[in-house]
Amino acid sequence: MKKYLNKQLFFETLYKLSIIFASLLLLLIIIFIFFEGVPALKEYGVFKMLFNMSWQPTAHEPSFGLSKMILATIISTLLSLLIAIPIGLLSSVCLVRLVSRKIKNIIMFIVEILAGIPSVIVGFFVLKTIVAFLYQHFYMNIGVSGNSMLAAVFVLALMALPTIITITVKALEAVNPMYTEASLGLGANKIQTIYKVELKAAKSGIMAAIVLGAGRVIGETMAVMLVSGNAINISSNLLLPTRTLTANIATEMSYASGLHQSALYASGIVLFIMIMLINITLLIILNKGGGDNA
Amino acid sequence: MLNHPWQVKLIKILTYLATILLVLLVFWMVSFIIIQGISYLNMTLLKESSSLIITTLMVVFLALLIALPLGIFSAIYLQVYTNNGKLVKMMRFSIDSLNGVPSIIFGLFALSFFIYYLGLNRSIFSASLIMSIVVLPLIIKNTEEAIKTIDIAQIQGSLALGASRFTTINRVIIPYCIDGIINGVILAIGKIVGETAAIMFVIGSASSIPKSFFEPGSTLATKLYLIIQEPTYSSNGIGSAYGIALILLLIVVLLNLLVKLVNHIFMKRRG
Amino acid sequence: MDNIFDIKNLNLWYGSKHALQGINLRINKQSVVALIGPSGCGKSTFLRCLNRMNDLIVNCHIEGSILFNKVNVNSERYDEINLRKKVGMVFQRPNPFPMSIYENVIYGPKCQGITNKKRLDELVESSLKKAALWEDVKDRLNSSALGLSGGQQQRLCIARAIAMEPDVILMDEPTSALDPIATAKIEKLIIELKANYTIIIVTHSMQQAARISDYTAFFLMGELIEYDKTDIIFANPKNKKTEDYITGRFG
Numbered sequence: 001m002k003k004y005l006n007k008q009l010f011f012e013t014l015y016k017l018s019i020i021f022a023s024l025l026l027l028l029i030i031i032f033i034f035f036e037g038v039p040a041l042k043e044y045g046v047f048k049m050l051f052n053m054s055w056q057p058t059a060h061e062p063s064f065g066l067s068k069m070i071l072a073t074i075i076s077t078l079l080s081l082l083i084a085i086p087i088g089l090l091s092s093v094c095l096v097r098l099v100s101r102k103i104k105n106i107i108m109f110i111v112e113i114l115a116g117i118p119s120v121i122v123g124f125f126v127l128k129t130i131v132a133f134l135y136q137h138f139y140m141n142i143g144v145s146g147n148s149m150l151a152a153v154f155v156l157a158l159m160a161l162p163t164i165i166t167i168t169v170k171a172l173e174a175v176n177p178m179y180t181e182a183s184l185g186l187g188a189n190k191i192q193t194i195y196k197v198e199l200k201a202a203k204s205g206i207m208a209a210i211v212l213g214a215g216r217v218i219g220e221t222m223a224v225m226l227v228s229g230n231a232i233n234i235s236s237n238l239l240l241p242t243r244t245l246t247a248n249i250a251t252e253m254s255y256a257s258g259l260h261q262s263a264l265y266a267s268g269i270v271l272f273i274m275i276m277l278i279n280i281t282l283l284i285i286l287n288k289g290g291g292d293n294a
Numbered sequence: 295m296l297n298h299p300w301q302v303k304l305i306k307i308l309t310y311l312a313t314i315l316l317v318l319l320v321f322w323m324v325s326f327i328i329i330q331g332i333s334y335l336n337m338t339l340l341k342e343s344s345s346l347i348i349t350t351l352m353v354v355f356l357a358l359l360i361a362l363p364l365g366i367f368s369a370i371y372l373q374v375y376t377n378n379g380k381l382v383k384m385m386r387f388s389i390d391s392l393n394g395v396p397s398i399i400f401g402l403f404a405l406s407f408f409i410y411y412l413g414l415n416r417s418i419f420s421a422s423l424i425m426s427i428v429v430l431p432l433i434i435k436n437t438e439e440a441i442k443t444i445d446i447a448q449i450q451g452s453l454a455l456g457a458s459r460f461t462t463i464n465r466v467i468i469p470y471c472i473d474g475i476i477n478g479v480i481l482a483i484g485k486i487v488g489e490t491a492a493i494m495f496v497i498g499s500a501s502s503i504p505k506s507f508f509e510p511g512s513t514l515a516t517k518l519y520l521i522i523q524e525p526t527y528s529s530n531g532i533g534s535a536y537g538i539a540l541i542l543l544l545i546v547v548l549l550n551l552l553v554k555l556v557n558h559i560f561m562k563r564r565g
Numbered sequence: 566m567d568n569i570f571d572i573k574n575l576n577l578w579y580g581s582k583h584a585l586q587g588i589n590l591r592i593n594k595q596s597v598v599a600l601i602g603p604s605g606c607g608k609s610t611f612l613r614c615l616n617r618m619n620d621l622i623v624n625c626h627i628e629g630s631i632l633f634n635k636v637n638v639n640s641e642r643y644d645e646i647n648l649r650k651k652v653g654m655v656f657q658r659p660n661p662f663p664m665s666i667y668e669n670v671i672y673g674p675k676c677q678g679i680t681n682k683k684r685l686d687e688l689v690e691s692s693l694k695k696a697a698l699w700e701d702v703k704d705r706l707n708s709s710a711l712g713l714s715g716g717q718q719q720r721l722c723i724a725r726a727i728a729m730e731p732d733v734i735l736m737d738e739p740t741s742a743l744d745p746i747a748t749a750k751i752e753k754l755i756i757e758l759k760a761n762y763t764i765i766i767v768t769h770s771m772q773q774a775a776r777i778s779d780y781t782a783f784f785l786m787g788e789l790i791e792y793d794k795t796d797i798i799f800a801n802p803k804n805k806k807t808e809d810y811i812t813g814r815f816g
Binding site: 176179181182183184185188189197201 | 616618621646647649650653654656658660661662663664672673676677722725726729
């Protein structure tokens, strides 16, 4: 009996330790990122880092201004969502309400494949097609090499789509069928029912889809790096190259040292905070919208 | 308000167009990779890829070796032993947030913690360590989902089950959840195989078949990235890139099919 | 007395299951018709044919003619959306939309294209009054419909249907999810509504049928066994099966 109790205690402690360890990982990551990044923040200044336009880490008097890259991240995210959200919502509606179950399953499989394709490959594909195309047609413009904000937006939209679609489809399928019945019984047609009732009922799920899509896009590194070019630049001309926070870190990390490296970690902190804000937004949305689908 | 037939038709057409666009984009990408990849396939490519594939498998293996038990035990604790109190909610938030951490941040952390702080070498081992952290939330979530479908688990933290029944719980829960666990494993493999940013600072690079976990190495994805940036890294130049991309794509498709197969088998079993 | 519905030889299949067999029925204007019968006898299925809600079910095949105001609505050429504007439905469980009370009532009219605020306000007031709900909610029209009690929600659903100004209101066991007091209120309402609408109600309760209906139709295993004035059905049924059911020998 004692041996048995010992065994039980052993496993219980094992489970407890596992979960404690798992939940501390996030903290561990935060601690180390901060540990590496704080020196640059202290030395250069948080305010300057966030708002200074000049990023010249290897200059004689180095500057670590992230504002252009923060802007590039924000703009690329917003523009790619501008493309991915309508396409994602429209196709989700089509899949859930307008096509047969068989077709829906086939297309969802295709979406899952898209979701599983590694970002290097998506970036590689866009590099060899879109970027090449842009170069071919616009090389006469100064500074255009094909690698551009436009290509980055395209690649990010591609990566956001599967996230948005899978979650939106789930949300639409979870809508209480009683609402659909009631609407049709009142003489509304299918589209009216979808728009006025079902999308409204699925609102919190759809918001979650968008927020998660945004999170995915903000944190995307490889695909963006391959197609956005290397110039630290922000302009209204989408054909010009640009550099996001993520691409900046990945590109320069290989040769950075000392304060430069610390500054890269600091930009990681900025990125991290942006993502955390998005996560918290998601939590708020989910808690608010919990009671709608009664 | 949307009651005219032409409005209804317009919206229907828009949704169809969006779906068609989506499908066409995926087809374009997939066929591009396949066509280009096939045209560059040759013996040297396959030889080069074999070391990459082996390295990738090594990372997958070691990462899962760590993440699976850790993940399953955590999931069991969360589902069977707790009462959804504030502490549990915080733990869940922490683990769920791990899902949303960008891979480049994992890469920065791996460099700082494993290489600088712990003094490990850039190696397959270090890459496996960080990947085990990356896929942990996946394993936990999938195992939890599977446990949730069992009614026994709904009796959370209830010692009414009696201490004496505890081993029976384990003997019942884990076999029952095996499909959820397998699902999590397959998804995790997919994630590990395609990962670049999280491991690129800690895995080093290599061109030959690794002899141990503690050597630097190149996975399919990391090598692909290196070749794109610098085509001279490979004897085939950019052709290798296409070849590796093809191999990676095939692996992804295979894994997706495997998920469907596993679900099909277990759907039948669960009846 | 005019027939608002004239159903001739209605047959319905769910896949290979012959769920409705050769139904013939005439329904008078401005009467309350109760459909009774044991579970699975087809009464709800029949009801849903009258506003073509069965169209939504895959594998459902319907044959026969359903003449509504002398026009056959059971045909592909007839627009089912149009039909549902004149033949409204109230369901078993109250299902108000997760919107305000006001928005629930004007949902149907808005879908039809009515946007005039004054007209909508009038419609809301008159529909809620006819559904005996106006006094309860007139001060909180903008509050969520989900905050109402079960009985109130069901009356809201009735108001919602009335707002379409239909000729017929179909009710599929409208009080089975409600407590006795709410049930009594709705039964009273149905009797009041008879003056302006034709009401066809599926009910599991024979007592309810006896209380509120003018005519009763008894269904059994997909067939219409007997249809007559309620008094006759309950006091002096012509068919033995009807008598067995009424006296509780089965079902």
